Amino acid sequence: MDWFTDPGAWLGRWLFTRGIALVYLIAFVAALRQGRALIGTTGLTPVPRFLERVPWRRAPSLFHLHWSDRFFAGCCWVGIALSAAALAGLADRLPVAGWMVLWLVLWALYLSIVNVGQIWYGFGWETLLLEAGFLTVFLGPAHVAPPTLGMWALRWLLFRLEFGAGLIKMRGDRCWRDLTCLAYHHETQPMPNPLSWWFHRLSPRLHKVETLANHLTQLVVVFGLLLPQPVAGVAAAVMVVTQGYLLVSGNFAWLNALTLVLGLSALDGRWLAAVLPLQPPDALSSPDWFLAVSVVLAVAVAGLSVGPVRNLLSPDQRMNTSFDPLRLVNSYGAFGSVTRVRRELVVEATDDPQPGPGTVWREYEFRGKPGDVRRRPPQWAPYHLRLDWLMWFVALSPAYGRAWLTTFLDRLLDADPATLRLLRSAPFGSDRPAAVRVLLYRYRFTTRAERRATGAWWHRTYERQLVGPRTAAGRGSLSGDG
Structure with a gap:
């Protein structure tokens, strides 16, 4: 059974689970603060009106069973409490079954919100959080050896995320092919940040370097993720750096932060051990039933990947598309076209x-x-x-x-x-x-x-x-x- 576990990925898993717990926390806080005004009973697009015309099979959600503004707020508070507990490390003290239940509840609560969130939740980072959150269920707590197939599922997600974003650019706006898109993007992106003015004022030559580096990362380096360490770690490190660059040049909710966290999960564990003062337990357990579940997960992900892979290969590629109502395996992409004005x-x-x-x-x-x-x-x-x-x-x-x-x-x-x-x-x-x-x-x-x-x-x-x-x-x- 040694092939099914990867003790060297212990620190990568630790960083990823802490990172996604933080993202979940931010997402539930945002839902709590904004939900009533946007989708509440008297909101701009009320959930009760949505539930009247959309059945469960199209949008699975706890809110089909019951809706009230108070119940919605209660679900958000449960999500905040559980994600805060995971961020503090309390989830790692649970038995494997307890770990799985905690993360499954987080996923189900956020899926319930996204599936009734309508236009306000129609962004790619919502499905990214749900897909990554579902995979987290099967990674196990700190005292369990990281399952090899679970960690590879994270790499596969990162690969599709980056490669899909690269392909949609090359198939989309001509400015991506002539390397001029970033002469406009920093100014016209949905919500610039404090440094966007400075990035926009870079020279045209540097804008072309930015664009070329993006293409190399998303269309060439990304294939390194599918190779063994340390090659996968090098590819992941490049993506961590590029996502950090995007973090400081714009406001894209948690898209870049979560992509960066996915990249950290794929870094070589030996590199992480050299910089992080954390040691795994002396004995990492590997329950047979949990490893069997990871095999089932891998088979399910492979089967559900057929639609996203066909979409990647299609000349009519669609961005940010879900192929099942549970949003388990999705297609991604951003800025296939860039606004000039x-x-x-x-x-x-x-x-x-x-x-x-x-x-x-x-x-x-x-x-x-x-x-x-x-x-x-x-x-x-x-x-x-x-x-x-x-x-x-x-x-x-x-x-x-x-x-x-x-x-x-x-x-x-x-x-x-x-x-x-x-x-x-x-x-x-x-x-x-x-x-x-x-x-x-x-x-x-x-x-x-x-x-x-x-x-x-x-x-x-x-x-x-x-x-x-x-x-x-x-x-x-x-x-x-x-």
């Missing part, structure tokens, strides 16, 4: 009951997305600001907001406390405005000279009114002035 929605309110040409409008400030041109882009990742991300998509196409944008504006007219908590500030605090509207602006990063002269990070130009003015008395459908 950044547009932002600016939401404003007034206390004037009859808005006209002389009306004074004041802005709502969002937590993460650009608004005030003098405000430096903040750091939020690995936390996920779902409303801010969707506002970026609506700026690309108003169709992304068809199901919820007017409801959001109505909540602002009502000064709904849950909705206002999603924002950084409201122009009238907890008081109701008389009218709201949405304007569309073109944003770009300032030049170095503009930055020195004005202190502004952004320059913006008004384009048009997208919605409104919308008043409490005249609530209607999405409209604009064209």
Whole structure:
């Protein structure tokens, strides 16, 4: 049975399980803080309305059995408690069966949230967390020898994640092939961070180096993951470095953090032992039944990988696609196309009951997305600001907001406390405005000279009114002035 265990992967497993516990913790905290306003009973896209039209077989979730805002919050609190316990190392003290139950509950709770989360949970890092979280069930606590097949399943996930991202770029926007995409990406990405301005201002030659390094990592180096150590460790180390680079240049929720953690799991254990003051137990157990379960897992993953592999090989490759309602084995990818021009929605309110040409409008400030041109882009990742991300998509196409944008504006007219908590500030605090509207602006990063002269990070130009003015008395459908 020695072939089925890999004691040398003990530290890699330790790093991975601590890392994914932290990601789970962040994900459940985000769900607790934002869930009521986004998908609660009176949220922007209410779960009860979703459950009426979507059956269990299409979206398995505990909330098909019972829904209330209080029950949803309770599930989030259970997830927070269990992930915090795992992060603190308490899960490693459990017997194997207890370990499996703890991680299975975490996975089931988060699957339940994602499957009713609708557009707010339609991001690739949600399915990535679910797939990685399910594999964690079968890795075992610290006193058990890491199962070889379980650790290889993590490598297979990392391979598909990176290779899929590389292929979608080469099959997508031409700028990836001529190495110019990163001349735009740092400025137009959904939510820039404090260093994005500096990355955008790198020379065109360095942008091409960035792009080429990305291609080499995702299309060439990635195959090293499928080889024995130390080659797999070298490939994983390259991915850890590249994901760290992405972490400091943008805000992509926990996508880069979780990918980095997957990379740590594939590092050579001898390298980790040289830098981490941790020692495995003198005797690592290997229950036969647990190893048998790992074999069943490997067979299941192989079978469920058929759809994702076909998708990888297809010229019509789809990004971030699930092939089963449990989201066990998925396809990934990001930025098959890159936006050249950044547009932002600016939401404003007034206390004037009859808005006209002389009306004074004041802005709502969002937590993460650009608004005030003098405000430096903040750091939020690995936390996920779902409303801010969707506002970026609506700026690309108003169709992304068809199901919820007017409801959001109505909540602002009502000064709904849950909705206002999603924002950084409201122009009238907890008081109701008389009218709201949405304007569309073109944003770009300032030049170095503009930055020195004005202190502004952004320059913006008004384009048009997208919605409104919308008043409490005249609530209607999405409209604009064209």
